[in-house]
Amino acid sequence: MNKHISKLKLGTVYGLLILLVLWQLLHWSIQSTVIPEPYLAIKRFISLLPGTLLPHMLASLIRIVGAVVISIIAGVALGLFIGVNDKADTLISPIIYVLYPVPKIAFLPVFMILFGLGNTSKILIVTAIIIFQIIVTTRDGVREIPKGLFYSARSLGMNKWELYRHLIIPAVMPKIITSLRISIGTSIAVLFFSENYATRYGIGYFIMNCWTFVNYVDMFAGILALSFLGYILFKLVDYTEAKFCRWVMIAKEGTRNV
Amino acid sequence: MIDVKNLTVCYGSERALDDVSFTIGKNTTCAIIGPSGCGKTTLLYCLAGLLAPMAGNVFVKEQPIQGIRKDTALILQDYGLFPWKTVWKNVSLGLQVRDMDKKQEKQIVGSILSELGIEQYKQKYPMELSGGQKQRVAIARALALKPDLLLMDEPSSALDAITKEHLQNLILKLYKAHPMTIILVTHSIEEAVFLGQKIVVMDEGKIKTILDNPHFGDENLRNKQDFYNVCLKVRQCMNSGDQDE
Numbered sequence A: 001m002n003k004h005i006s007k008l009k010l011g012t013v014y015g016l017l018i019l020l021v022l023w024q025l026l027h028w029s030i031q032s033t034v035i036p037e038p039y040l041a042i043k044r045f046i047s048l049l050p051g052t053l054l055p056h057m058l059a060s061l062i063r064i065v066g067a068v069v070i071s072i073i074a075g076v077a078l079g080l081f082i083g084v085n086d087k088a089d090t091l092i093s094p095i096i097y098v099l100y101p102v103p104k105i106a107f108l109p110v111f112m113i114l115f116g117l118g119n120t121s122k123i124l125i126v127t128a129i130i131i132f133q134i135i136v137t138t139r140d141g142v143r144e145i146p147k148g149l150f151y152s153a154r155s156l157g158m159n160k161w162e163l164y165r166h167l168i169i170p171a172v173m174p175k176i177i178t179s180l181r182i183s184i185g186t187s188i189a190v191l192f193f194s195e196n197y198a199t200r201y202g203i204g205y206f207i208m209n210c211w212t213f214v215n216y217v218d219m220f221a222g223i224l225a226l227s228f229l230g231y232i233l234f235k236l237v238d239y240t241e242a243k244f245c246r247w248v249m250i251a252k253e254g255t256r257n258v
Numbered sequence B: 001m002i003d004v005k006n007l008t009v010c011y012g013s014e015r016a017l018d019d020v021s022f023t024i025g026k027n028t029t030c031a032i033i034g035p036s037g038c039g040k041t042t043l044l045y046c047l048a049g050l051l052a053p054m055a056g057n058v059f060v061k062e063q064p065i066q067g068i069r070k071d072t073a074l075i076l077q078d079y080g081l082f083p084w085k086t087v088w089k090n091v092s093l094g095l096q097v098r099d100m101d102k103k104q105e106k107q108i109v110g111s112i113l114s115e116l117g118i119e120q121y122k123q124k125y126p127m128e129l130s131g132g133q134k135q136r137v138a139i140a141r142a143l144a145l146k147p148d149l150l151l152m153d154e155p156s157s158a159l160d161a162i163t164k165e166h167l168q169n170l171i172l173k174l175y176k177a178h179p180m181t182i183i184l185v186t187h188s189i190e191e192a193v194f195l196g197q198k199i200v201v202m203d204e205g206k207i208k209t210i211l212d213n214p215h216f217g218d219e220n221l222r223n224k225q226d227f228y229n230v231c232l233k234v235r236q237c238m239n240s241g242d243q244d245e
């Protein structure tokens, strides 16, 4: 386990180094202010972080966390419901399948008219985009639970709530975590787009604003901030997985050693 | 203790159990043997209250079975352990569901793990264990409930020959240490003769014969001629009728 983590950390350092080298090479080869020198951008990032970038990052973080929390609570609840209940599945799943591929981002103007220009519409557009994946993953996760485990749980005398607590939720947890990982990438992209409108806070706004003022060093400091935000969220998911799905981690270790 | 009367179970149009009747005495053991697909698991699930029969009844202690019974423990063929719970959590689960106080729960789980020799695995997850170790955990989980009726579905079918005999010896030992009625389903003749005081031979959803096994209970039975005589008798019962068809 420890060995695994230190390997991961080493991997992160290695990845960062390669990224920096490529960035520097790009800067040299393009010879344009559009790609500033990494050193300058990082220096600017550090100096802008406390007073300027942090409030923007916080605004974006609140929106993403809001959307993810709403999607997880509502998406998992609905996914469990249709996963367990066949009748609900035949009624609700067709609707989900029709809505899933619709490019919801195109409805951003509608969201802004209906839910205002503030945080609500931004949180809801991200929710509308990531919730479908969570619903479908949860439902499929419930269906994949071996039937024997239900017999086993019932023969131990579990009631409905205990079945959820000891069997259904732990069984779908790893799948929810996986869909969460994908959702976070998506939500950052969607948020970046939606922050270009009707707001003065959020890292998306900051980046586009620097672009308007042709301030590429600041813009790159903003991109670094956004990447950093994504990294922190990914780490948070990793931590959740290590904490709540230890058995999955052990299973992965096992197959790697074979 | 157990009274099965005219039990019939269907899956769709297929009859998995057809008018099955037998009785089993209190604190005795019974092995149900038959080829794969003859309805053994179905019968066991009915006894556990997991399946409702289409016709007929199962009485345990004169009470008709309606759903899960508190003092019945079931060990599934693939053990039915929860992969996300450690050995300790798996074993304590039944007690937790019964709202037992934590101190008593800890004491019971600790003593049952050491009785089965799996204390050192208590923090491991089922996937870190061998088949034989998993089976012990499943037995520990069942015995923690202090059942008066223990149902086992092919307890040794997934184990290698040596582990199989160890496990059968263990079951016999546990039976002698804890008075309870044991019903086990198997497709191994040796297992049925070693562990069954009564041997129910099934085929295609029906009972062919019920044999009494006077040699049951001897740990050294496998080294004796009597064992092979009973095995032969069971084998002949299982084959009888095939020639007539």
Ligand SMILES: Nc1ncnc2c1ncn2[C@@H]1O[C@H](COP(=O)(O)OP(=O)(O)O)[C@@H](O)[C@H]1O
Pocket (backbone or CB within 6 Å): B011, B014, B016, B034, B035, B036, B037, B038, B039, B040, B041, B042, B043
């Ligand atoms: N859930 C099920 N749905 C439909 N048919 C089933 C189901 N379970 C068992 N059967 C059928 O019932 C018969 C008896 O099965 P089972 O009790 O599992 O036999 P055994 O345990 O003796 O191998 C088999 O023919 C099997 O195909």
Ligand SMILES: [Mg+2]
Pocket (backbone or CB within 6 Å): B040, B041, B042, B077, B153
């Ligand atoms: Mg079976």
